[in-house]
Amino acid sequence: MDETDVVEVDDMQCDVCTERKFQEREGYYYCIECGTKKEQLRAVEINAEDTFNETKNHTTVRTIKQPQVKTEDNEITSWEFYNFVLRGFMQELLDLGAKPELKLMTLQVWAAYLGRMEVAFCKSNVMGLPKLNVRSLPRDARIIYNHQQAKRKRERLDKSNLDDERSKWRQWRKTKRKLDATVCSKKDAATESTAGQSIRLQWSYRARKTLKRHMALKHLDKHTMDSTGSMRCHGLRPKAKNLGHCDRNIFLLNINKLYVVLAIALNMIGDDLQLTDLLRLIDEEHLTSRYLLKYVPEDVAVRSKTLIKELQLGHQVDKCSYEFLRTQVGYMSRFIDLTEFQTPDLTALTQRYVRELSLPPAVAEYVCRLMDFHRPEFRRLWDTWTYPRYEARVMAYIVYVMKLLFGLDDVKEQKISETASEVNERLQKLQQEHTDGEEAPANLFVFGEWMQFVELRKVLVSHYNQSFAQRFGVANHLERQLDDILIKERKQEEHDKSFNELEMTPAMRQSENMRHTFESLLKEKYGEGSAEMTAKDHIEFQASMTPALSYFKRLLMHASRAEGEDMSVKIPEYMRVEHSERQLDPFMAKTKDLADYLAKHQVKLCVQELSCQEDYQRVGIFQFFPKLDQKSSEFRANCDITGDEWIQELRKKEKRPVFKFRQPVATYGARYKAFERAACRQKMEEDNPFWKIYKTPKLHVKLNDEEISLDELSSLQTFDEAHMDPLSIPLNMPRRRFNSRSSLTDSELIEPKEEDDVEEEMQNMKQMLNVSNFDIWLLHGHMHKLPQMHQRELRTLFPCSFRWLLETCAATIGVCWSVLYEQLLVLEVVLHHGIEDWSNHKDNLRFKYNNPNKDINMMTKIYRDMW
DSSP: OGGGEEEOOOOOTTTTOOOOEEEEETEEEETTTOOOTTEEEEEEETEEEETTTOOOOSSSEHHHOOOOOOOOOOOOOOOHHHHHHHHHHHHHHHTTTTTTTTTHHHHHHHHHHHTTTTSSSSSOSSSOSOOOOTTTHHHHHHHHHOOOOOOOOOOOOOSSTTTTTHHHHHHHHHHHHHHHHHHHHHHHHHHHHHOOOOOOOOOHHHHHHHHTTSSSHHHHHEEEEEEEOOOOSEEEEEEEEOOHHHHHHSSSSSHHHHHHHHHHHHHHHOOOOOOHHHHHHHHHTSSSSSSSSGGSSHHHHHSHHHHHHHTTTGOHHHHHHHHHHHHHHHHHHHHHHOOOOOOOOOOHHHHHHHTTTTTHHHHHHHHHHHHHHHHHOOOOOOOOOOOOOHHHHHHHHHHHHHHHHHHSSHHHHHHHHHHHHHHHHHHHHHHHHHHOOOOOOOOOOOHHHHHHHHHHHHHHHHHHHHHHHHHHTTOOOHHHHHHHHHHHHHHHHHHHTTTTTTHHHHHHHHHHHHHHHHHHHHHHHHHHHHHHHHHHHHOOOOOSSSSSHHHHHHHHHHHSSSSGGHHHHOGGGGOOGGGSSSBBBGTTTOOOOHHHHHHHHHHEEEEEOOOOGGGGGGOOOOEEEOOOGGGOOOOOOOOTTOHHHHHHHHHOOOOOSSSSEEEOBBBBOHHTTTTOHHHHHHHHTOOOTTOOOOOOOEEEEEEEEEEEEESSOOTOOOOOOTTOOOSOOOSSOOOOOOOTTTTTTTTTTOOOOOOHHHHHHHEEHEEEEHHHSSSSOOOOOOOOOOOHHHHHHHOOOOOOOHHHHHHHHHHHHOOHHHHHHHHHHHHHHHHHHHHOOSSSSOOOOOBBBOOOBHHHHHHHHHHHHOO
């Protein structure tokens, strides 16, 4: 691009991308970013004779402004209107901190969508006008093709007597007036055709293919030539129930399509804003259809009532659910031939969710190590255009780590929290007694106190934010809900005042009367109007990537000020504790620093590992069996059967269970086992010198005159670092259960000690700390297409602590708990059933494909494909 051809004009910007630099080509100026032609700019050649300077004979180029014509007929189509709104939404996201690359990527996705609909950027369009689809509005046909839609008049029944002489004269006068009108219309036909000539309608390829199902092509051509809309046999906009799934969802242009375009653009540039974050901004009305008029030009926004009516904006719902938006993103990506989605930065996403939940940073480090161990691939089972559940997978890792550290079986986490609280009290007591300046270790993370903190934080923030309350399921008072509605209505009213039409329509007059009645009822009931009610005890929250954390800090800051005394809620002192600054190292077998500090003060730290409950293992796996299609079954009537026999046969028939739990006891047959892949592969590689498979040696350790096999020990149980005496055999994994004094389980009993040992322990103070042995309960099954009724039945089987954590984490990212639990099942099934024993294989990860248990093997294959 030649830099001399690029100019920047003051107070002039592109109508599409707001760029201020333009490039001159053949006398016109085009935007250097999107290539849109600027009609208000022209290039004018000025010779030496025009400037009355004979010394200059060369040609110069000067830029002039062409005034924009503003007339009453300056209307925009629906695509142009949504183009302005999309640009406004994109600017809102840029102001909230999105990457600058969002501007260009949004333009590319929007151009690809319009190109596929043959509205713009289409090479096959000879006339250059946008083509109509099956969901186009009559406004677009009128503006582009001057196609008028005839108003349907209701025919009145003539009840007069036709034999009456007066009725005959009346009929004759009507006929005469019609004849006179036709004569006048023929005289003015030439002037009307030159003023506004109608053009033949152009249909897109998909629209023409769809309309062929309702009428013949010749008849469709007659409709395209009917500029006055006199043919009323068929409607050119079929009903939604008569359209296919793609035509009904893709070709309907509305506010939700703009959200879909922004979601795809955010994913393509790898922005920190994810799909769930965009949905949260929509729920909090940072992106909303209430203030659309501020995005369009002023001459268009003046006729707001007509615009909203013809664009059918009143029938649209701008708020949508997670599943709906995710499905629409998949449809759009398939429609514009998007190859694949970009995986976001999972490490940054994990750290953000850990900060949002006020957890210590050690949880994020643990999650990152698990991800590096076996990186998620986010495979799609059925198609390649389904949007992966990135946010739910990352949050499932956090739930899995919390489950490993605390058990979450209503017993283990309570015992761990009690001993952790005792350790914190001991640390505070020692710090108060010894003020020698020695740095004491940080307090331990207490799961019970953290639960209480998060639950009360949800209640406090929900008191001042209605969308936050709806997301977490917190029931607010009716007064708070009413205040939220009044604030939003007042903002919308102030916004619409500057754009409404001058004349007072009946709908506006009715709205004013309803508002006046509502205000009088409020004053009669509460003694004050809406303005006085919402002015007090109201806090505005700015958009944030971590809403729970940022909003609660905003409440703490407001409470610390002078106006915080008038708050309707009081924040307790224990809510000011920073749980994210507490440590988790003692729960991860890193107790050396804590034990050394306590040993300096004659306190001995005794670590006890707790096992998990095994009741959930005996429940079995759950599975949903859909009902059989009754239409495909064949029924034969037995006319000779008696009533009693018919009732007995009905009782004998066993109905197929819809949702049941069963034990995974199915096994493969002998013939299938003879052709296993592992056996065939081992047989083929027997003579290969470069591939030798050796059996893993079995090592035994002699303890207390008893030989214990290393394979029988738990792979994740680890003792403290105070007992590291070398053994006679090499070990690749940490030692387990080698010293009964350093670790105790519920099944082991403390051996009786001598009197000297008892006296010595009485002299030295002891501090007990319970930790998890990293063995967790498992409740596995198939979550695909599980109905809501059976989801509620499954939810009752969860422990209360795990159920609370699952629902809290799911509400944090704005998804249902079943979606999060399905991603948790992907982790648990693959890590616990789909990988060979980690103790027998080093420096590699070996997947397990030949599980003899058929039920476990089939479930592992399904969830491995979702990894």
